[in-house]
Amino acid sequence: SAVISQKPSRDICQRGTSLTIQCQVDSQVTMMFWYRQQPGQSLTLIATANQGSEATYESGFVIDKFPISRPNLTFSTLTVSNMSPEDSSIYLCSATPRGRNTEAFFGQGTRLTVV
Amino acid sequence: AQTVTQSQPEMSVQEAETVTLSCTYDTSESDYYLFWYKQPPSRQMILVIRQEAYKQQNATENRFSVNFQKAAKSFSLKISDSQLGDAAMYFCAYRYSGAGSYQLTFGKGTKLSVIP
Numbered sequence: 218s219a220v221i222s223q224k225p226s227r228d229i230c231q232r233g234t235s236l237t238i239q240c241q242v243d244s245q246v247t248m249m250f251w252y253r254q255q256p257g258q259s260l261t262l263i264a265t266a267n268q269g270s271e272a273t274y275e276s277g278f279v280i281d282k283f284p285i286s287r288p289n290l291t292f293s294t295l296t297v298s299n300m301s302p303e304d305s306s307i308y309l310c311s312a313t314p315r316g317r318n319t320e321a322f323f324g325q326g327t328r329l330t331v332v
Numbered sequence: 333a334q335t336v337t338q339s340q341p342e343m344s345v346q347e348a349e350t351v352t353l354s355c356t357y358d359t360s361e362s363d364y365y366l367f368w369y370k371q372p373p374s375r376q377m378i379l380v381i382r383q384e385a386y387k388q389q390n391a392t393e394n395r396f397s398v399n400f401q402k403a404a405k406s407f408s409l410k411i412s413d414s415q416l417g418d419a420a421m422y423f424c425a426y427r428y429s430g431a432g433s434y435q436l437t438f439g440k441g442t443k444l445s446v447i448p
Binding site for chain 1 (some may be wrong): 365367369374375376377378379382384423427429434435436437438439440441
């Protein structure tokens, strides 16, 4: 299995500021994804982080609000910009290992509280 | 668009007993994967079991097994000999198996409590 390290594990931020979440995988992966899990809710895909190109965003999510980087095959970042209390959620990174594209592994998530 | 429905927001089971969590899905595709993920309070999403749609045989992983009914688009999870550590949120998920399609569609989850 792939081990995914996500940092920070939690943070409390002031509204109007930005937070960058890092996701590091211990092996090269084909695809990386960022999900949002609002309190008591299921996971919603924000975007697919593509290596060497711009991320692909799902409906309702835009690059200006959630810029994503993926500089190599093992690392990605998600920034939550100009935060408001509505952005308070758990953000999860997920990855599909090379050669094992039937499985997706997850980081431990980042619990974000915006005050 | 694919949808995944979990109709049981909460379930409880006595320790050592068996419980079944329900999941239905909607898709026009014939080849896909179905998953059950467990999310304990630690927030870590843990893959419990996976089923390939082209396989008629139901997947089994130790105490966890599925009842996959492709025609009915049903994918239930049975947990046998329930343990206290099984208490968590359980999410059913779908993924199309086509090339380049790796994102998961999740249901809303079922919170499972295990009673000692």
